[in-house]
Amino acid sequence: MASVNLKKVRKTFGRTEVVHGVDIDIEDGEFVVLVGPSGCGKSTLLRMIAGLEEITSGEIHIGDLLVNTVAPKQRDIAMVFQNYALYPHMTVFENMAFSMKLAGRGKREQRERVDEAARILGLEGYLDRYPRQLSGGQRQRVAMGRAIVRDPQVFLFDEPLSNLDAKLRVQMRTEIRELHQRLKTTSIYVTHDQIEAMTMADKIVVMNGGHVEQIGSPLELYDFPANLFVAGFIGSPAMNFLEGTLVTTSTGRGVRIAPDCVVSIESQQPDGHQVVLGVRPEHLVIKESHTDAGMANDTAGIEAEVIVTEPTGADTQVFCRVAGKELVAISRQRHLFSPGTRIRLEAQARHTCLFDSDTGQRL
Amino acid sequence: MNGRSLGGWLDNRNVLGMLFMLPGAAILVVFLTYPLGLGVWLGFTDAKVGRGGEWIGIENYQWLWDDSVFRLSIFNTFLYTVVASVIKFGLGLWLALLLNRHLPFKSFLRAIVLLPFIVPTVLSAIAFWWIYDAQFSVVSWTLVKLGLIDEYINFLGEPNLARASTIAANVWRGVPFVAICLLAGLQTISPTMYEAAAIDGATPWQQFRNVTLPMLSPIIAVVMTFSVLFTFTDFQLIWVLTRGGPINATHLMATLSFQRAIPGGALGEGAAIATAMIPFLLAAILFSYFGLQRRRWQQGGRDN
Amino acid sequence: MADSEQREGMHYLESLPRRWVTLYIPLLLFLFFLLFPFYWMGLTAFKPNAELLSTEDNPFWVVAPTLEHFKKLFIDTSYPSWMWNTIIISVVSTFLSLAASVFAAYAIERLRFKGSHQIGLAIFLAYLVPPSILFIPLATMIFHLGIFDTRWALILTYPTFLIPFCTWLLMGYFRSIPFELEECALIDGATRWQILTRIVLPLAVPGLISAGIFAFTLSWNEFIYALTFVSASENKTVPVGVITELVEGDVYHWGSLMAGALVGSLPVAIMYSFFVEYYVAGMTGAVKE
Numbered sequence: 022m023a024s025v026n027l028k029k030v031r032k033t034f035g036r037t038e039v040v041h042g043v044d045i046d047i048e049d050g051e052f053v054v055l056v057g058p059s060g061c062g063k064s065t066l067l068r069m070i071a072g073l074e075e076i077t078s079g080e081i082h083i084g085d086l087l088v089n090t091v092a093p094k095q096r097d098i099a100m101v102f103q104n105y106a107l108y109p110h111m112t113v114f115e116n117m118a119f120s121m122k123l124a125g126r127g128k129r130e131q132r133e134r135v136d137e138a139a140r141i142l143g144l145e146g147y148l149d150r151y152p153r154q155l156s157g158g159q160r161q162r163v164a165m166g167r168a169i170v171r172d173p174q175v176f177l178f179d180e181p182l183s184n185l186d187a188k189l190r191v192q193m194r195t196e197i198r199e200l201h202q203r204l205k206t207t208s209i210y211v212t213h214d215q216i217e218a219m220t221m222a223d224k225i226v227v228m229n230g231g232h233v234e235q236i237g238s239p240l241e242l243y244d245f246p247a248n249l250f251v252a253g254f255i256g257s258p259a260m261n262f263l264e265g266t267l268v269t270t271s272t273g274r275g276v277r278i279a280p281d282c283v284v285s286i287e288s289q290q291p292d293g294h295q296v297v298l299g300v301r302p303e304h305l306v307i308k309e310s311h312t313d314a315g316m317a318n319d320t321a322g323i324e325a326e327v328i329v330t331e332p333t334g335a336d337t338q339v340f341c342r343v344a345g346k347e348l349v350a351i352s353r354q355r356h357l358f359s360p361g362t363r364i365r366l367e368a369q370a371r372h373t374c375l376f377d378s379d380t381g382q383r384l
Numbered sequence: 385m386n387g388r389s390l391g392g393w394l395d396n397r398n399v400l401g402m403l404f405m406l407p408g409a410a411i412l413v414v415f416l417t418y419p420l421g422l423g424v425w426l427g428f429t430d431a432k433v434g435r436g437g438e439w440i441g442i443e444n445y446q447w448l449w450d451d452s453v454f455r456l457s458i459f460n461t462f463l464y465t466v467v468a469s470v471i472k473f474g475l476g477l478w479l480a481l482l483l484n485r486h487l488p489f490k491s492f493l494r495a496i497v498l499l500p501f502i503v504p505t506v507l508s509a510i511a512f513w514w515i516y517d518a519q520f521s522v523v524s525w526t527l528v529k530l531g532l533i534d535e536y537i538n539f540l541g542e543p544n545l546a547r548a549s550t551i552a553a554n555v556w557r558g559v560p561f562v563a564i565c566l567l568a569g570l571q572t573i574s575p576t577m578y579e580a581a582a583i584d585g586a587t588p589w590q591q592f593r594n595v596t597l598p599m600l601s602p603i604i605a606v607v608m609t610f611s612v613l614f615t616f617t618d619f620q621l622i623w624v625l626t627r628g629g630p631i632n633a634t635h636l637m638a639t640l641s642f643q644r645a646i647p648g649g650a651l652g653e654g655a656a657i658a659t660a661m662i663p664f665l666l667a668a669i670l671f672s673y674f675g676l677q678r679r680r681w682q683q684g685g686r687d688n
Numbered sequence: 689m690a691d692s693e694q695r696e697g698m699h700y701l702e703s704l705p706r707r708w709v710t711l712y713i714p715l716l717l718f719l720f721f722l723l724f725p726f727y728w729m730g731l732t733a734f735k736p737n738a739e740l741l742s743t744e745d746n747p748f749w750v751v752a753p754t755l756e757h758f759k760k761l762f763i764d765t766s767y768p769s770w771m772w773n774t775i776i777i778s779v780v781s782t783f784l785s786l787a788a789s790v791f792a793a794y795a796i797e798r799l800r801f802k803g804s805h806q807i808g809l810a811i812f813l814a815y816l817v818p819p820s821i822l823f824i825p826l827a828t829m830i831f832h833l834g835i836f837d838t839r840w841a842l843i844l845t846y847p848t849f850l851i852p853f854c855t856w857l858l859m860g861y862f863r864s865i866p867f868e869l870e871e872c873a874l875i876d877g878a879t880r881w882q883i884l885t886r887i888v889l890p891l892a893v894p895g896l897i898s899a900g901i902f903a904f905t906l907s908w909n910e911f912i913y914a915l916t917f918v919s920a921s922e923n924k925t926v927p928v929g930v931i932t933e934l935v936e937g938d939v940y941h942w943g944s945l946m947a948g949a950l951v952g953s954l955p956v957a958i959m960y961s962f963f964v965e966y967y968v969a970g971m972t973g974a975v976k977e
Binding site: 400407497502504508511517520556560579582616638659669 | 732741747788789794823880908915928931946
């Protein structure tokens with residue numbers, strides 16, 4: 022086990038720069054998820070850590086070792102690929118023992134370690150099968166077994182679950198997490214799926230366009246996104262964004278999102294500042310419909326028109342339109358508004374985020 | 385880290401690449417690229433068998449330009465190539481379409497059909513030679529017995545008949561190649577395309593015209609390029625059946641080049657004839673290359 | 689087809705008479721056209737001379753089959769040594785070419801060294817260079833090298849068309865092996881050599897078989913080089929021997945010619961029958977890029 026440190030790591034392919042000076046510190050035993058949209062450079066970064074791509078500039082340390090010019094096999098890492106990369110002409114046993122065989126380890130040691138890994142992963146009955154005779158989930162386990170057997174300093178995962186169906190994905194997510202808790206090997210996991218990142222990571226690194234946008238624990242990122250990109254990327258359904266101007270009204274500070282609509286918030290920024298107000302769907306409380314009595318306080322809510330209501334069973338997602346923008350609110354109540362119904366939404370001031378509309382940074 | 389050891393050096397892709405290319409490249413440079421150049425050079429010399437040549441410029445070509453046999457061989461080569469290729473394409477496509485239908489023993493039929501292509505051409509040409517025999521031809525025998533003709537046909541003895549006969553033998557050998565390659569292309573067309581077309585109300589002919597042909601055109605281009613190249617440079621069939629006769633009516637550029645150079649001993653002149661084939665071959669390759677470029681979008685192929 | 693549900697398609701719409709006219713009858717005509725020369729070859733090889741030269745009897749059958757022509761072929765001519773030459777030359781040049789091609793194809797397709805793209809294109813162009821424009825300069829070279837009229841003359845020249853073909857074919861096979869397998873092996877501690885021998889080659893076995901079978905048939909069928917570079921009877925290959933030695937002036941030994949053609953075709957035909965799928969894959973693979 023070892024820490025992994027990236028210092029000003031850059032990667033260019035020809036003239037295009039795909040990773041722009043990235044700094045990441047991964048502590049010993051941590052489970053770190055690199056997440057971002059496709060083409061954000063996360064896979065390239067992982068491949069540089071693995072030694073499959075050359076580092077254009079910067080430094081990567083695994084433990085105390087500077088690995089920039091070290092071949093993959095000498096980095097003491099194991100990698101699980103998106104398509105598993107199981108050797109089709111080898112049995113499960115041979116797949117898992119291949120690295121030990123190359124290293125010239127004895128037959129007995131090979132047997133013992135493969136058996137141990139197979140036991141952990143529940144693959145005992147499958148060691149003599151070929152990859153093509155296994156189901157998707159089993160192949161996934163073999164790929165992990167191959168990594169476990171090597172007892173490496175670092176596990177690298179490159180979107181390992183994206184070829185599985187939804188149900189299996191959830192199950193394997195838990196299994197990988199359990200495995201990490203048991204082995205405590207430093208792990209770096211690349212995915213484009215923010216739910217995987219949220220559920221699995223000790224620490225998430227959000228990347229976009231070759232830059233690191235934010236590093237933090239899942240809930241830090243969820244509650245205190247550093248900028249508009251992270252705010253929009255983490256969480257599903259995505260955070261609602263409303264553009265407006267900071268104002269002070271009789272009831273306190275607020276953001277004017279439309280001439281007749283002010284959302285109250287808590288802020289120290291000066292009035293007149295152009296901002297983007299971010300509210301997560303579950304923090305938009307649906308008030309009584311506006312035909313009800315007691316709707317006197319005009320500034321307490323946002324008037325909205327329902328577009329569609331989607332019950333998922335556990336909760337209800339209400340899509341509505343406010344000042345020409347679409348918003349979504351999630352409620353535990355089983356609302357059944359027909360399209361066009363006018364409702365009032367109240368944003369919980371404690372949970373709103375304010376972003377500078379020019380820089381996109383959080384205020 | 386033990387620096388750039390031998391192992392590390394061998395893991396360098398450029399070094400290792402060159403090393404891996406070496407055996408193949410050496411053979412090809414010595415026995416293909418060099419002779420290609422040597423052949424062009426020989427075409428400008430008066431080399432004879434057993435005697436090195438002197439540079440004589442374009443004398444060989446001037447001489448050939450006035451040589452009626454050489455001109456005839458160009459005409460023959462084009463006639464042979466165009467007629468045989470067109471027939472091979474038509475019959476090959478038809479056979480491919482037949483084999484692509486719902487059939488019993490499909491793979492067995494496919495295997496049988498390819499036989500003419502895999503058997504040594506020279507040896508099957510001998511069978512044709514016997515079939516075309518002036519006295520004992522089985523074709524003539526049958527036609528006479530059927531009362532269609534009165535006397536035996538002199539297949540290889542008359543210029544135009546000989547041309548037709550050699551073309552028929554070439555078609556016999558080439559149809560399986562075209563058919564099996566096109567069949568492979570047909571099998572890559574998803575059945576859902578036809579199902580969609582059928583539901584859209586397309587007749588079988590419209591399906592062929594609007595689905596099959598456009599989807600197949602890239603592979604048609606490649607297959608026909610190969611077919612044209614092989615037909616254009618054919619030697620074996622003609623050599624066995626007619627040796628260029630009667631009165632040079634079936635001499636192709638390849639057979640004429642051989643005859644002048646090896647039995648005739650005029651290496652320089654033979655090389656000049658062979659070199660004269662290169663522009664035509666290049667034209668055929670470029671034609672199909674640009675044809676393919678244009679058609680790549682139809683397969684949604686990646687650009688590389 | 690993504691799902692595994694069975695489908696039969698729309699064949700139920702076709703009536704039987706229609707199928708006969710549009711499918712079975714044309715197919716039978718094709719089969720007759722393509723297979724008749726083989727029947728004729730086989731029949732003639734077993735026909736006694738008397739029947740061969742008779743214009744009255746039914747030529748489509750043989751009344752008193754004989755092995756006379758085969759006997760003449762094997763005893764009076766050098767046919768056995770032609771056969772032996774052809775086997776040696778085909779096998780050696782095939783293995784030589786296959787070995788060189790494996791390395792070349794792997795280097796072009798997987799090592800991606802500088803200029804590999806251009807070299808790949810050059811290989812394809814080399815594949816299109818026909819023997820009929822190379823045999824004259826090659827003949828002079830063979831003569832200067834002092835290997836005229838030896839097996840080496842053919843073993844060294846056949847790779848000029850075998851290597852481009854095999855390399856092109858194997859490039860396609862190597863391309864179909866996922867990159868990740870090699871990367872994974874790299875992380876597992878394999879060297880480039882181990883990746884080639886333990887991962888890529890075992891996975892490319894179908895490609896190697898295809899290329900090998902095809903190369904063997906191409907060598908076996910080669911004619912113009914064998915005709916030009918070899919002159920002594922005992923050094924000839926089957927195609928050249930049959931056509932040059934069994935024809936004496938105007939006397940054609942049709943029976944022996946056919947027997948020679950039949951026996952000379954058998955090895956490739958037998959090999960082909962065992963590996964049809966590989967052969968077809970090789971042929972179509974080379975055409976499909």
